[in-house]
Amino acid sequence: MSSTADTGVSEVPLAMLRDGETGIVVSVKSGYGKAWGLKKRLMDMGITPGTRITVVKSAPFHGPMEILVRGYRLAIGRGMAERIFVRMEETRAGCAEK
Amino acid sequence: MNGKKLVIALAGNANVGKSVIFNYLTKLHQHIGNWPGKTVEKAEGTLHFKGYTVDVVDLPGIYSLSTYSTEESISRRFIAVEKPDVVINVIDASVLERNLFFTLQLMELETPIVIALNQVDVASKKGIQIDFEKLEKILGVPVVPTIAVKGVGIFKLLEKAVEIFEGKLEAKPRQVKYGEEVEERIEKLAEAVRDSGLPYPARYVAIKLLEGDREIQEEVEKSKPQAVALARSLGEELERLHGHSCPTLITSERYQAANYIAREVQKLVPPVKPTLGEKLHNVTTHRVAGYLIMAASLLSLFFFVFAVGNVFSDILTSLLYGFKPFFERVLGAGFFEELVWEGVVEGLIAGASVALPYIIPFYLALYFLEDSGYLSRIAFLMDSIMHKMGLHGKAFIPLILGYGCNVPACLGCRIMETQRERLIAAFVTTLVPCAARTVIILGLVGRFVGIQWALMLYAFDLLVVFLLGRIAFRILPGEPTGLIMEMPDYRLPHLKTVLSQTWFRLLEFMKIAFPLIIVSTFTVKLLEATGILRVFTSLLTPVTVAWLGLPAETGITLLFGVLRKELALIMLATLLGAADLSKALTPVQMTVFTIVSMFYIPCVATIATLVMEFGWRKALVITLSEIVLALILGGLSFRILILAGLT
Numbered sequence: 225m226s227s228t229a230d231t232g233v234s235e236v237p238l239a240m241l242r243d244g245e246t247g248i249v250v251s252v253k254s255g256y257g258k259a260w261g262l263k264k265r266l267m268d269m270g271i272t273p274g275t276r277i278t279v280v281k282s283a284p285f286h287g288p289m290e291i292l293v294r295g296y297r298l299a300i301g302r303g304m305a306e307r308i309f310v311r312m313e314e315t316r317a318g319c320a321e322k
Numbered sequence: 323m324n325g326k327k328l329v330i331a332l333a334g335n336a337n338v339g340k341s342v343i344f345n346y347l348t349k350l351h352q353h354i355g356n357w358p359g360k361t362v363e364k365a366e367g368t369l370h371f372k373g374y375t376v377d378v379v380d381l382p383g384i385y386s387l388s389t390y391s392t393e394e395s396i397s398r399r400f401i402a403v404e405k406p407d408v409v410i411n412v413i414d415a416s417v418l419e420r421n422l423f424f425t426l427q428l429m430e431l432e433t434p435i436v437i438a439l440n441q442v443d444v445a446s447k448k449g450i451q452i453d454f455e456k457l458e459k460i461l462g463v464p465v466v467p468t469i470a471v472k473g474v475g476i477f478k479l480l481e482k483a484v485e486i487f488e489g490k491l492e493a494k495p496r497q498v499k500y501g502e503e504v505e506e507r508i509e510k511l512a513e514a515v516r517d518s519g520l521p522y523p524a525r526y527v528a529i530k531l532l533e534g535d536r537e538i539q540e541e542v543e544k545s546k547p548q549a550v551a552l553a554r555s556l557g558e559e560l561e562r563l564h565g566h567s568c569p570t571l572i573t574s575e576r577y578q579a580a581n582y583i584a585r586e587v588q589k590l591v592p593p594v595k596p597t598l599g600e601k602l603h604n605v606t607t608h609r610v611a612g613y614l615i616m617a618a619s620l621l622s623l624f625f626f627v628f629a630v631g632n633v634f635s636d637i638l639t640s641l642l643y644g645f646k647p648f649f650e651r652v653l654g655a656g657f658f659e660e661l662v663w664e665g666v667v668e669g670l671i672a673g674a675s676v677a678l679p680y681i682i683p684f685y686l687a688l689y690f691l692e693d694s695g696y697l698s699r700i701a702f703l704m705d706s707i708m709h710k711m712g713l714h715g716k717a718f719i720p721l722i723l724g725y726g727c728n729v730p731a732c733l734g735c736r737i738m739e740t741q742r743e744r745l746i747a748a749f750v751t752t753l754v755p756c757a758a759r760t761v762i763i764l765g766l767v768g769r770f771v772g773i774q775w776a777l778m779l780y781a782f783d784l785l786v787v788f789l790l791g792r793i794a795f796r797i798l799p800g801e802p803t804g805l806i807m808e809m810p811d812y813r814l815p816h817l818k819t820v821l822s823q824t825w826f827r828l829l830e831f832m833k834i835a836f837p838l839i840i841v842s843t844f845t846v847k848l849l850e851a852t853g854i855l856r857v858f859t860s861l862l863t864p865v866t867v868a869w870l871g872l873p874a875e876t877g878i879t880l881l882f883g884v885l886r887k888e889l890a891l892i893m894l895a896t897l898l899g900a901a902d903l904s905k906a907l908t909p910v911q912m913t914v915f916t917i918v919s920m921f922y923i924p925c926v927a928t929i930a931t932l933v934m935e936f937g938w939r940k941a942l943v944i945t946l947s948e949i950v951l952a953l954i955l956g957g958l959s960f961r962i963l964i965l966a967g968l969t
Contacts, residue, residue, distance in 0.1 A: 251566070251570075252570070262804055262806070264386075264388055264533075264534075264569060264573070265385075265386075265391075265806055266806060267569070267570060267573040267574070267577075268385050268386035268388065268423070268573065269385060269420070269806060269808075270419070270420050270423065270577060272570065272573055272574040272577050273566060273570065273574055274574065275577075281607065281609075283607070283609070283702055283703055283705060283706060284609045284706075285706040285707065286706050287702070287703070287705050287706035288702055288705045288706070288715070288805050290607065290702065290809065294417075294419045294420050294577075294581075295416075295417055295418075295419060295420075296417045296420060296808060296810075297603075297808065297809040297810075297811075298806070298807070298808055298809065299698065299701070299702045299705075299805055299806075299807045299808075299809050300804075300805060300806050300807075301705060301709070301714065301804040301805035301806070302706070303804050304804045304805070304806060
């Protein structure tokens with residue numbers, strides 16, 4: 225998607241994040257008609273614009289990703305992770321959240 | 323019993339300990355079945371409390387009250403239409419925010435609520451302290467801290483429910499206030515749908531219309547089509563104002579409200595050391611260790627189920643056969659006795675010795691896996707492989723279990739989220755060669771043709787399962803599958819809950835499967851005794867002899883194989899009059915016979931399970947399509963093997 229690497233802020237699919245990286249949700253693309261339910265479901269699980277998501281790890285063989293969202297652990301399929309667009313955050317080590 | 327009745331519904335997210343509370347409340351007075359016409363479990367129970375007969379309904383564990391999943395639709399309808407006197411909303415104290423998101427929607431339904439703030443002990447171990455009195459004040463409903471596994475707070479929960487019912491306690495849920503622009507439009511829309519005749523509050527209908535809820539849209543369309551149009555234009559206005567789609571906006575704002583409340587009432591003290599559960603989670607989802615642990619635990623699960631099953635099976639069989647002399651004495655040996663014995667009692671024995679012994683340890687193991695949280699880790703690891711056949715990771719469990727017995731495997735398909743996934747999983751599961759089919763594969767092909775051929779048949783079966791899974795995924799209508807699954811913290815399963823879940827599901831199984839097994843056994847025996855079976859056999863010769871190239875006798879054996887698959891082999895030996903089957907059948911015939919028995923039909927116990935889970939029609943479709951499949955594969959392989967120069 226649109227990436228403005230020069231400003232240090234980029235909007236990338238969640239699937240691009242490496243283990244341990246954090247992003248703030250910008251949007252969730254719903255894709256075609258029938259996938260509407262999936263988008264709603266993602267949002268119902270707490271993945272709404274502005275939410276902070278941390279990627280914990282990915283399962284091998286292009287498997288699902290384990291993410292931390294709103295204080296709990298969620299596994300989402302690769303396809304889902306490609307629909308969630310996040311803004312990368314410059315995280316410094318030791319920087320406390322909240 | 324003074325006739326005072328009270329209906330309580332338990333509602334909440336999955337993995338919050340709802341079923342533990344349900345079991346604690348109702349003990350042995352439960353009934354577990356399905357919601358009418360759905361593959362969603364319905365658990366009901368009764369108890370007596372302060373002169374009331376209390377009916378408790380355990381609603382499915384859900385995360386929202388929209389209608390894209392059957393579970394959510396069922397829960398919403400139940401609360402709005404059946405109007406339980408009180409809803410006990412069980413929430414997990416350690417994941418407060420997401421749980422409150424659901425609570426806020428319950429409050430929008432304007433139903434009397436008591437909140438069970440569960441697992442407060444786990445939360446405090448994780449460094450989360452919750453001021454429940456403050457939560458009570460903010461939400462406007464009673465909040466009771468509970469530790470369900472220890473029974474703490476359950477009595478108080480019931481007390482509050484009764485107080486609300488008697489009007490002694492006010493439970494006036496506060497409404498979530500959305501942003502000003504949204505709020506304005508909700509009010510406008512609520513006015514427009516006020517007399518739409520729907521069972522929901524007007525404000526709720528308005529919110530759901532703006533959220534793009536399809537079911538509500540369709541219902542409102544019937545009585546007030548102009549309201550749907552209004553919702554659309556209001557939604558577009560909001561979209562222009564905020565730059566997000568309207569459903570996104572509403573969901574976000576509701577989450578913001580939940581976030582605000584959670585932050586108001588909880589104090590976070592991050593624990594210094596990672597908990598044991600945390601470490602366990604890391605190991606069990608590790609890219610190498612995770613798979614090793616999974617293989618080890620599934621193998622031990624498999625052996626546990628079948629070792630325990632075999633012991634029980636033997637005990638039950640010899641016990642039940644012990645009644646035979648008694649039977650002969652009462653009925654006198656002869657035609658009638660034989661019919662009753664072989665038709666009814668042996669059917670019962672088949673059911674009791676084939677299905678039952680395996681179901682008990684299977685259910686125990688499955689609930690243990692599920693309640694502990696390990697199941698979700700397996701799904702996480704296996705998702706990408708299972709995805710290739712249109713299913714997600716959880717389907718791996720029933721598939722593996724299918725190698726033992728298809729019956730528990732089909733029952734295990736319940737763990738899938740949607741009706742469609744359940745059906746696909748059950749369909750492919752019935753094609754997996756169970757222990758009985760293994761008897762045929764190894765006992766016929768493995769013994770007389772060669773073990774490498776037997777192994778090839780297994781590989782062939784796997785290929786067919788894989789391909790058909792893909793095809794079924796393409797053909798069946800419905801949403802594409804994608805994994806969105808919570809991985810809850812590990813915890814020790816609550817033994818009493820696991821036991822009672824096993825027991826009540828077993829009862830349900832016996833109620834449905836046994837009559838079917840007995841009736842079909844009786845029918846086959848009756849057909850045999852009256853000679854009609856012979857006629858069938860000759861009618862089947864175009865298929866058995868001409869198309870499959872098998873001896874005519876196989877017609878009968880395949881019919882009997884429906885009752886128990888390994889019977890097909892046992893009867894074959896008897897009918898062909900040869901203990902050494904290699905003298906009666908060619909290697910090609912053996913291979914073809916094995917292929918046909920591998921695929922042709924789920925056995926009667928499996929069919930009964932399919933009926934119980936999916937209804938008659940779908941069970942019939944699966945059965946028939948598998949017969950056709952077996953015949954096609956059998957006929958083709960006969961010709962290919964002959965062409966390949968085998969005899």
